[in-house]
Amino acid sequence: MSEQRSVADKLRAEYFDLLPEMRRVAEQLETLVRHHLLVVTLKLSTYEFVDVANRLKACDSAVDSLRRRQQAGFFDEAKFETYSLLSLKDLVGIKVMAFPPRRVEDVESAILPNFLGWTLDPIPPAGSGEPNLGTKLYGYCTASQRVRAEIQIVSMLAGQFLNVEHAAIYKPAPNLRGAVKTPELMEKRRQVFAALREFEEAFEQVIRESIEN
């Protein structure tokens, strides 16, 4: 007689069932975002950048993400049927990175009016210890009414830091995502993002003064 499947087993099976739909969402959303961004990207100066990338949450990362939301990070096997990866709001992600900072504002102006039905993630209040990781919004596109996607608009250096952090730490060991909630790390992380932002703003100021002269 076979053993009963665990919640994680069930979620892994669900992931591969959803994967084709996730790919369609990523393709549609990236294309839409790039289309809406043309008003910005066609006017960029040589030193300015707007980068658009999509990512599908990996299977282990998706299961772990849902697990971390449970009490003490354990699935309750008695609620086996209630768990679904569809409750995650970022199975598919589109990250838009822009430099210099004023281009981040242009990107927001180009994107946000076209996603009015989507939910904006609130910016963490000052003093909360949470870094401001730019604008995030969540919703569905016509490619799927089940798989939710996230659009994140962030400055270039902050976005690249997130990429490096993910590749170096979380991709090899998804469970380390919980470590970032450790108060010491939250404060260090907030300082990193504040420093990157200051650097970008100073850089932009130098460029602007150079052009004006």
Added chain:
Amino acid sequence: MNDQPSKRQLLRNAGYRYNFDRMIYMNRHVKKIFSFEAVDDNSVEWLSDRIAEPNPGSEWVLYFNGPLSESVRRQLLQELQ
């Protein structure tokens, strides 16, 4: 300005260590556990009182925001052994 010791410092001074995978503060000597949310959502006074409460038995005492299901409680205690 807040001159009270931080909750984190209170826990550290009382011998609690943070387990980021479970998002709990735990002290194996006194067999007590606080969830991250419980610490976050309650006052310094609440935390200080709960830390001071003796644990007379040999069972773990768990401070979570809501009751833990039997399955989760079992998995957690099993992991702690």
